[in-house]
Amino acid sequence: MTSSSPSRGKWSGWLLVSPLVLVLVPFFVLPIVIVLVASFLESDGFGGLIRTFTLANYGGLLSSKLTLALYLETVKFAALTWFFSLIIGFFVAYFLAFHVRNQLLAIGLFLLCTVPFWTSNIIRMISWIPLLGKEGLINTALIKTGLIGQPLEFLLFSGFAVVVAYVHQLTIFMIVPIFNSMARIDRRLLEAAVDAGTSRFDVLRLVVVPLTKSGIALGSIFVISIVMGDFFVVKVMSGGGTASVVGAFYEDIGVLQYPAAAASAVLLTLVLSALVLLILRSVDIRREIAQ
């Protein structure tokens, strides 16, 4: 470490990056490469891979109407979840950052937001079922008060239920980065805007939103990639009434069709990477965070 040769900078650079490389190569790069290779092989129908190069897995995938239907369905859930978690997440963060004057209280309330996340995702999702069911709390209450005669069936085992569960699970991923961005905003900017006669709405629109773009972008990446990579919530909350991209290739794995599943996984990775790139193009997160 004490050597002062000219290559020192280069070597210490490699040394610094080595822990990350040691983690990423075996646990990220290698699995992805294996999946990529498998997606070009044939299946023997019994979980074995036949080592002949084929494009049939991608051909089948890209020519199937099912793929389109699955992506439409998954993108629909991702978009709805993104929208609602953004709205709720933004205003919760806004309240915490700007309306709670006492910083200790703000942090306390912020921690309170994380309390539901001390239990598992699955429990939080499943606890919606007795609430939303045909004989659940909401329907029972509505029937008893005479507002409806028949239970509302759309509440459970529906797209509605799926979105409710996702928003409940994922809003925290919006709150955290947005709150973080807002906390960095210089309060004097807001005061200056108000002094200059800007309405509260315009302050929000013209000052706060642009300055929290990086938080919104980060939160969006979390929410969209989690929804698109999930199948369990869709399966349970839709009552098996609809499918998802991941759910479909999980079924392929269930019957040991590894190459077909691998091709689906590669396609999803590409689609998600494109989405993330698109988000990153609109916001230079690295610059914003470094500020």
Next chain:
Amino acid sequence: MSKDTAGPSAPARSDVAATGEGLNRRTFLKAGAATAGAAAGAGAITGFPTIWAQEIKDIELRHVGVSYSVVKAIGDQASKDLGFKVTMQNLDTSAAINRFVTQPNSVDIADVEGWQSKVATRRGVIQGIEVKKIKEFDNILPIFTKGEINGHKIPRQGISPYEAMYIAKSDATELNDGVSDWMTFLPQVYNADSIGYRPDLVGHEVTEWKELIDPKFKGKAAILDVPAIGIMDAALCFESAGLIKYGNKGNMTKAEIDFTIDKLIELKKSGHFRATWTTFDQSVQLMAAGEVIIQSMWSPAVAAVRVKGIPCVYAPVNIKDGKEGYRGWCNGMALMKHLSGKKLEAAYEYLNWYLSGWQGGFVARYGYYSPVPSTAKTFLTPAEWDFWYEGKPAPAVINDPYGVPMEQPGAKRDGGSFLERVTNISCWNTLMDESAYMNKRWNDFKVA
């Protein structure tokens, strides 16, 4: 520098751990085996003369499979009776077969269905079970050794256990038709699945599969969402309604798959299905929470609904005019290829223990059957035997395996006696030749 000290210290530490564990386990062992083993060093016998207590105490068998077949209470009892440790690990059907195929060394005893044993055999991850080492083999019901019972041929639509049970040599990769010296898996538990319904809300007795797709149950029906077997339940419905006649429900042609899925999509679009379910608990919840009043269901799930005080009946769908019938399934134990020496001997002891009756009695109390009912009978009260196997009215209160009262005196098992039920199985759980295509079409149904 630190490398030098890390080297020797690592094994030393693991030595200490091993000794500590050994001592701990010894205190848990049954008194006789432990003291004899510790004192004499060798020569102590627990009642299984082939294995020395000293040598078995550190053996651990990992029995892996689905929750309704690989049950912790059974593993605990086996550990107690055998003197070595059995660990039960649960996975769902598809995760289980994937683990057997891709990480065979992480499993000792694979709990497989007939079709899974076919896959595992083909992949060469299991070794044959030597028939002559299975003590109760001659008492195993002819369903498994001859493919028949009481002169009734067990149908072979789908993959019947008999069909997937035998191989010619220990390391064969193809199945053998008929009894040989080697088995792929030893059956341990099986049953016949049909429909569960709420008699109070359906209003009449259900004995045919077509009721499940009857428009009058629109929005109140559910079907099983495990593609390989869900499609068979659907096929039973459509055949029952006279819409189609399948060549083999357990191995459909592409055209038959298309017909079945298109019909399912039609039903789904008309709002017929309230939901689909994948796990035992989901099916219980759907029925108990009033979401559905008729659905394809497993017999213990029906019992679980009844335990909650909600009326629920398991439909007896006896075969008539070549239609209807139960969908049968059977789980059994396969020995993974890596087992050898003492561990293999312990595995055989474990297999033999399974057929010796305790397990048969245990599973009978939630409605499942043993391949050797003669030994299970010795672990059941006469009342239990009459109720579960003979299909007679319960002479006394019937408890579930954990002692919770389940049926009142006078209650009768839905579907009747063991013989009546098993002779009305018309197809078995399977993996079709066209499974990849079927899966894609099933997803069409899901996303429709």
